[in-house]
Amino acid sequence: MRALLTILIWSTALFSCHKDSYEFPYAQVNYYIYPNNAQYSGLHFPGGSTYIEGGVNGILLFHDYFDNYIAYDRACTNDPLNNCEQVYIDEKNPNKLACNCCASEYFIFDGNITQGPARQALHRYRTQFDGIKLRILN
Numbered sequence: 001m002r003a004l005l006t007i008l009i010w011s012t013a014l015f016s017c018h019k020d021s022y023e024f025p026y027a028q029v030n031y032y033i034y035p036n037n038a039q040y041s042g043l044h045f046p047g048g049s050t051y052i053e054g055g056v057n058g059i060l061l062f063h064d065y066f067d068n069y070i071a072y073d074r075a076c077t078n079d080p081l082n083n084c085e086q087v088y089i090d091e092k093n094p095n096k097l098a099c100n101c102c103a104s105e106y107f108i109f110d111g112n113i114t115q116g117p118a119r120q121a122l123h124r125y126r127t128q129f130d131g132i133k134l135r136i137l138n
Contacts, residue, residue, distance in 0.1 A: 024073070024123045025080050027056045031136045035061075035069070035129070043069070043134075049089055052136075057086050059125065059136060060097070062108055071125040071136045072111055078102045078118035087122065097122065 031054055035043040040061075042050040049062045057075035064070055076085035076099040084101040089108065096114065097106040104118035111122035128135040 024077065024120075025056050025075075026138075027054070027073070029055055029059070029125050029136055029138050031059075032133050033061075033136070034132065035063070035134050036132070047094070051088075054136070055125070056080050056123070057083060060087065060089070061127075061134075061136070064109060069127045069129055069134055070109075070111075071127050072097070073123040073125065075123065076100075076102060076104055076118055077113075077120040077122060078104050078116075080123075 033040060033052065040050050042048040043061060043063045046063050046065045046067060049060060051074065052059050052061060055073040055075070057073060057080065060072045060074050062070045074086045076087055078099065079085050082101065086100050087097040087106065088100065090096040090098045095108050097108050102117055103115065104113065105115040106112060106122050107114055111124050113119065113121060125136050125138060
């Protein structure tokens with residue numbers, strides 16, 4: 001009886017842990033762009049950025065100061081399926097990404113939250129740059 005009670009308690013604890021887990025909606029991402037093309041002029045220099053279609057609610061590309069490219073889904077993690085909740089680069093503070101609707105804010109270099117109500121960092125896609133073309137993928 002005691003063994004059955006122990007198994008029941010462990011099972012309840014194990015399955016209840018997943019109740020609060022966060023899962024970002026999946027969108028297939030596998031794009032190639034050429035950052036040196038005129039249409040991506042925002043990416044020509046470190047600190048530059050551009051927005052492209054794709055992901056759940058668009059993709060923000062950022063050229064960081066270490067000459068890497070960072071790609072975030074523009075969907076705010078507060079409610080990623082709400083089209084209104086889309087992040088953009090704050091004009092007053094270019095190191096900050098802000099949500100149109102819920103006022104969540106994120107640090108552009110790592111996507112972490114600086115102000116809620118969102119409780120998860122921005123969803124980040126992988127990037128690979130070979131000097132000519134940039135690949136953005138899951």
